[in-house]
Each structure stands twice: as structure tokens, then as C-alpha cells.
Amino acid sequence: MSILVTGGAGYIGSHMVLSLLEHEYDVVVLDSLVNSSAEALRRVESITGKSVTFIEGDIRNRALLDQLFTEHYISDVLHFAGLKAVGQSVEQPLRYFENNVGGTLTLCQAMDAAGVRTLVFSSSATVYGEVANMPIHEGLPTGSPTNPYGRSKLMVEEVLKDLAKGDSRWSIALLRYFNPVGAHESGLIGEDPNDIPNNLVPFISQVAIGRRDVLSVYGNDYPTPDGTGVRDYIHVSDLVDGHLCAMQVIARKHGIGIWNLGTGQGYSVLNMVQAFEKASGRDVPYRIAPRRNGDVAECWADPSKAEHELGWKANRNLDAMMQDTWRWQKQNPNGYNLE
Ligand code: NAD
Numbered sequence: 305m306s307i308l309v310t311g312g313a314g315y316i317g318s319h320m321v322l323s324l325l326e327h328e329y330d331v332v333v334l335d336s337l338v339n340s341s342a343e344a345l346r347r348v349e350s351i352t353g354k355s356v357t358f359i360e361g362d363i364r365n366r367a368l369l370d371q372l373f374t375e376h377y378i379s380d381v382l383h384f385a386g387l388k389a390v391g392q393s394v395e396q397p398l399r400y401f402e403n404n405v406g407g408t409l410t411l412c413q414a415m416d417a418a419g420v421r422t423l424v425f426s427s428s429a430t431v432y433g434e435v436a437n438m439p440i441h442e443g444l445p446t447g448s449p450t451n452p453y454g455r456s457k458l459m460v461e462e463v464l465k466d467l468a469k470g471d472s473r474w475s476i477a478l479l480r481y482f483n484p485v486g487a488h489e490s491g492l493i494g495e496d497p498n499d500i501p502n503n504l505v506p507f508i509s510q511v512a513i514g515r516r517d518v519l520s521v522y523g524n525d526y527p528t529p530d531g532t533g534v535r536d537y538i539h540v541s542d543l544v545d546g547h548l549c550a551m552q553v554i555a556r557k558h559g560i561g562i563w564n565l566g567t568g569q570g571y572s573v574l575n576m577v578q579a580f581e582k583a584s585g586r587d588v589p590y591r592i593a594p595r596r597n598g599d600v601a602e603c604w605a606d607p608s609k610a611e612h613e614l615g616w617k618a619n620r621n622l623d624a625m626m627q628d629t630w631r632w633q634k635q636n637p638n639g640y641n642l643e
């Protein structure tokens with residue numbers, strides 16, 4: 305039996321594949337490499353000494369999926385494949401809905417036809433929209449995400465809820481990630497944004513290594529302790545552990561479950577800058593810039609449902625997140641680009 309990891313060459317997916325191999329699972333990766341490099345999987349193989357079956361292809365390709373499910377005996381699908389650049393989703397909404405929503409529909413249809421009905425989906429805290437009181441727990445209704453990317457996640461959640469309701473043979477986990485950061489402790493795999501990073505930690509890390517001059521801090525007039533935005537940053541390895549726990553739980557139970565994957569601790573942008581300077585021993589120059597459209601003041605999880613029901617808790621602290629990010633950046637100043 306193998307686990308199919310869609311998007312397994314990407315940032316979170318590659319860490320997942322590594323962990324699955326370490327836990328003696330056989331893994332098949334399906335990835336179009338639209339936002340990743342096959343080098344990540346080569347490195348996963350060299351860290352683990354195990355091999356991955358890699359299929360370069362698209363989740364929207366039904367014939368390819370049918371062939372994959374015929375050729376490989378798949379028990380579970382971990383579905384990471386998706387486009388995730390918020391700004392790009394505003395400019396290219398059709399591409400985002402087609403890829404993220406259409407792609408997931410095709411994947412589920414192929415799974416159903418093959419009789420594979422165990423699915424873990426990468427959702428996001430963005431589905432909560434703007435929430436008045438922190439922390440955010442799963443009992444809150446979903447809100448209105450401020451961009452097409454976020455809406456694509458919400459739409460997929462709705463589709464999967466209907467699917468589980470309509471056919472009791474499905475076992476589905478919707479995992480709502482807060483802000484994944486960090487890298488594997490080897491420093492061999494990590495986040496490798498193609499363009500100028502949108503997200504805070506990759507940007508800080510590129511400033512520290514000298515690829516960018518200065519960090520723009522988007523707003524210092526939020527109603528937060530230092531005026532800058534507060535988020536729940538979670539180490540990617542903790543996030544991956546959460547998936548392993550969710551897989552165990554849904555293997556025993558049909559239906560759909562929703563879990564936040566966060567630490568329950570919020571840090572401000574300036575806290576993050578300081579923590580990175582400490583981990584790297586480098587200065588991270590910054591300037592205060594206007595607020596970024598669509599940003600909320602604060603967002604952090606109540607992770608207690610995952611702790612009670614999945615037996616999972618994040619246990620890597622901010623220092624570990626920053627040290628691991630820095631090790632990856634230092635060892636790979638140009639990411640997977642080997643030139
Ligand atoms: P990533 O871009 O590094 O990985 C996504 C992978 O999916 C890439 O390797 C890409 O090539 C692949 N892909 C995209 N569309 C595809 C398609 N149609 N067919 C096949 N492969 C395709 O992103 P990530 O940070 O690893 O995110 C993984 C998942 O987690 C995504 O679904 C993302 O939306 C979700 N998520 C990420 C964050 C975050 O901050 N990183 C937060 C919440 C949710």
C-alpha cells in the first residue's frame with residue numbers, strides 16, 4: 305500500500321514525503337512542478353536513503369490519475385497540490401479556481417472511481433475570514449476570505465463536506481494551517497519561493513542573506529502590542545506530524561473532521577525580525593510601510609481540538625523555527641537553483 309502525496313515536491317509536501325518515508329510508508333508523488341523542483345525529492349531520497357515514486361503531472365489530468373490508481377495500490381491521498389500566491393490569485397482568479405477547485409474535483413472523482421476514499425486536505429486559516437476574538441477555534445463559522453486563493457480553499461472545504469455527507473464511505477480530514485515556517489533540520493530542504501517572497505519569513509531570510517535590501521513591515525498601527533500584525537507561526541515539521549496523526553485517526557473513522565494546525569501562540573512582525581536576527585547573527589533592516597490590503601491585525605489558533613482528538617501538539621519553539629530557516633537559507637542561498 306502506498307500513500308499518494310499530491311504537490312509532494314513543494315515546500316510542505318516535500319517535508320511530508322520525508323516524514324512518511326522515515327515512518328516506513330511507500331510514497332507516490334504527483335506534482336506538476338509548477339511551483340517546485342524535483343531536486344527537493346532527490347534530497348529527500350538522499351536524507352532518508354529511500355526512494356520515492358515520482359510522477360510529473362497535473363491533478364487535473366483525469367486519464368493520468370486513473371492510470372496512477374491502476375498502477376499503484378493507494379490507501380490514502382494527502383492533497384497538497386495547489387496554487388498559493390494570494391496576490392496572483394487576485395490577478396488570475398480563473399486559474400486559481402480551475403487549479404485548486406477544479407483540480408480537487410478531478411482528484412476526488414478519480415479516487416472515487418478507484419475506491420480510494422481517504423483524503424487529507426491542506427486547508428488554511430484564511431477560511432475563517434476576519435475574526436473578532438482570538439484564538440480561533442473550529443466551532444466558529446467560516447467567514448469571507450479576502451481573495452480568490454482563500455475562497456478556493458473554502459470552496460473545496462464545502463465540496464468535501466458535501467462529499468462526506470453524501471457518501472459515508474469517505475474519511476476526510478480538513479487541516480487548517482496557520483503560518484507554516486521553518487525547514488527540515490538537515491538544512492537540505494526548505495521553502496524556495498520562485499519570485500519575490502510574499503510571506504514574511506522567507507522575505508526576512510532573504511534580507512539576512514543579502515538577496516534583498518530591506519524588509520517592508522506592513523503597518524505598525526494595528527491594535528496589537530507593538531502595532532504590527534500578529535500570526536501563529538508553526539514549524540513545518542510539527543505541521544507534518546499533525547498530518548501523520550490525522551491519518552491515524554481518519555483511518556479508524558468515516559466522515560469528515562476539521563482541525564486547526566497551529567501552536568496557539570501569536571508573534572508580531574517585529575518579534576519575528578528579532579528572533580531571526582538572534583538565530584542568524586545578522587541584521588535585518590526594515591522600514592515601516594503602509595498596511596497590506598486584506599491583512600488582518602491578528603490571527604492565532606486554538607489548537608486544543610487537534611490535541612484532544614488527534615493527540616497532536618506543536619512542540620518546536622520560535623528559536624527552532626528561525627534556526628532551521630536560517631540553516632536552509634545559509635546552505636542554499638539560491639534555493640534549489642544549483643547554478
Ligand atoms: P508549494 O507551492 O510549495 O507546493 C504546492 C505544490 O503543488 C507545488 O509543488 C506545485 O508544483 C504543485 N502543484 C500546484 N498545482 C498543481 C497541479 N494542478 N497538479 C499537480 N501539482 C500541482 O506550497 P506549500 O506551501 O507547500 O503548500 C501546500 C499546500 O498547503 C497548498 O495547497 C497550500 O495552499 C496549502 N497551504 C499553505 C500555506 C502556507 O503558508 N505555505 C498555508 C495554508 C495552506
Ligand code: UFG
Nearest residue numbers: 428429430481482483502503504507520521522533573599
Ligand atoms: N508581512 C510584512 N512584510 C512582508 C510580508 C508580510 O510585514 O514582507 C506581515 C504581514 O502584514 C502579516 C505577517 O507579516 O502581518 C504575516 O504575513 P504572511 O504573508 O507571511 O502570512 P499571512 O498571515 O498573510 O498569510 C499566510 C499565507 C496564506 C494563508 C494564511 C493563513 O500566505 O496563504 O497565512 O493560513 F492563508
